Amino acid sequence: MTVRKDGECWMADFYENGQAGRHICKHGFATREAAERYESDFLALRQLTGRPLDERLSDLVRLWHERRGHFVRNSGNRLNILLGTVKRLGDPVISEFDATVWSRYEQTRSTQTVPKRVRAELRYLSAVYSDLIRYGVWRGENPFAPLREAESDVAKSSVYKFRRSRELFAEVDDVDLELPPRTCKARAAQFND
Template sequence: MAIKKVATGWQVDLRPEGREGKRVRKTFPKLVQAKNWETDQKAKALTGEWAAPQKDKRRLTELVNTWHELHGYTLKDSENLLRVLTATCKRLGDPVATSLTSEDWLIYRKKRLKQKVHNRDKFVEPKTINHEQIYLSAVFNKLIRLKNWRHENPLKGVSKLPIDEPDLSYLEKDQIKVLLAALESSINPNVLTITKICLSTGARWGEAEKLHAEHVRHGKLHFVGTKNSKARAVPVSEELIKEILTGRPSSGRLFKETSYRAFENGIKRAKLVLPGGQKTHILRHTFASHYMINDGNILKLKYILGHGSLAMTIRYAKLAPNHLAEALTKNPLATL
């Protein structure tokens, strides 16, 4: 009985209570962790505090369902998260959770990269697999904190797949004019106004579409029930406020039906080609991009967009007119 090197780290193999006692084995990524655990188990055996660990036979889907019952249901889009996690578990073969290793995950994602998206002639993107990893890892971490899972997170320390940063896509001024003109001819009475709200505030389409009359006050639009649950208020012009309120309910939701399809049709009529997965989100990118092009403040932009961290907003900084301007004067050719 000893500590030995194995493929996944350092394995402790011992009988804390002596030769006739229960045998336990546990693997750690670092030797020092293995030694500390071995010492701790022996100490507990000497004081009579040691008890043989009970095997956790729960399968991965059971673990995910437990997470959802204890915590997941409180999250935004919880049902969709549960659906994605359940599908991931099934693709992994729904193993007993304690048997899942980081190696299993690495093999899984290699195969996943070669799978085609359902009904599409394209492969699963690294971004999709990274989201699966983030969600599943979060399940283990939360259950560990709740003391419902008494083992290591098998995905701990597994780096995500590298992804090239996409170029920022947004509408130029002439494209915005063409789009607004196309939406003016729509039979949908709300699509043009909702589009203007998104372009004026950087709001997500769903946030603008769910605005209540009570949320329009003091020259600002107040967005509540947002993606990260943080309310925010953004000032808009009197002209836009008048357009928003005219002919619409004085209380409750201003826009009764969804206008997403009408926006899609407007994009087609305007003959605009958008990056994959953009659609209405191009309006949010357009607001943020023009805000920085017009020398806006990056910290204020973070608040306006409702981002949880500056890291999400900083990508727009490169559009500021003075961003890296010193490269013109401080490069070696300029200083010869």
Template sequence: MALQKLPNNRWLLSFRPTGVGGKYVRKRFDTKAEALRYKAMAEAESARGKEWNPAPVDRRVLSELVESWFRFHGQSLKDGEKRKRVLLNLCERLGDPVASQFSARDFTAYRENRLKVVSANTVNHEQAYLRAVFNELIRVEDWQRANPLEKVRAIRLDESELTFLSLDQITALFDELRKSKNPDALVVATICLSTGARWSEAESLRAENVYSNKVMFTNTKNGKNRAIPIDAELYGLLRSRKGRLFGYCYGAFRHAVQRSGIDLPHGQLSHVLRHTFASHFMMNGGNILVLQRVLGHADIKMTMRYAHFSPDHFEDVIRFNPISKWTQSGHITQACSQ
């Protein structure tokens, strides 16, 4: 280090803050004290390293983060294109703010207004999708800040009762399906009621998905294949077909439901056959863990919605409660009648 007083009474500081081999700095100061303070500051900053330096400001807007998310991860998802459209529309409604300035308060203010026109479930999906964008970019180190939605709770939803068809309603529905001009609708409905498949899973079956008295569902919601056994009659019918087994027939199914006079809650038509399978499976004594595998649920909590249909559901409450022996000996009647 060289600190030299110049003829004009200023001071010239010449040194390398990072040591030998580092960048050479020459700087003039009015006083010697200023030069020494600058040298100490520069050496301290150098000793701290790059991680102590402020990160460059990220000027990207939300829609740019969505595009990055799609490039890094979203395009590999089965519903990636759909999520991207939802997210870009969300960014537009938010005004596409600079992402580094977007806060939890901004989203909750948006949510308050959004709930006036859409359901809470829709808003929860939007929140989950946007939170996932930040989480994924943090994971791949493309976002250096915290997730602004990390602590924002989703809106609590009341669990809706799942509608299922009675045996009489199934009979009425199949009578109408037999009258339909689209014969595929009857076969697809039969598959759904035989296997618990979603309509889209059954409708997209191909000949190669039918083998060894089973159907293999590949077009599934979670991307995991499911092989479900079917009876010999249905197997023979499906094996007689080639290529894609069915054309589009959901419209024919919808019209058959309407003609049969079955009244369903809003939004439950597409899954009513799946719910019907699961409900009757449990009512007939089926095992809840088997049902989970048949339906393809990753989380048993989804399947537990059908547990109350089991004929012995909670029967152990009667047998194993602390006063069950009183019940067997008549002590409850005696105690309550005194």
């Protein structure tokens, strides 16, 4: 632990993993105790999550893309969506990112775009944490684990009323698409628009 006076304020100056680790030098602490607390919190979070205290969410997304994301279909598009989401979140420090930050973002974002997009962003970011946990890169818990996706106003499959299905099959009889609609009729007339 190296905490020393730097002019008017205190400075925490240490290495992550002894001399072989990354050199951390943070200035501007009002008291010696604050600098020591920063160092101990940094090392404790490093032990808990496996990642440094000052790492940003965008760093985590890029790390995910290097390890796993490039195997995903449309990986470039997925990376752009994730980085756009992180930018709109303000690229938070991962030690401060939790479900409440996402909830505030979700409230504001849902007024700007369709709910389907917000749910996709939630699934993508949750997958980043899940994959990094699976690979042993992130040792903490997934901050999205307690969250559920917002319910959609539209049901996943529409069940047509008997009268509507009769009208629909009358139209289908005119066209050469008899087998799939008849199969659906046998399965309680469930169609997906």
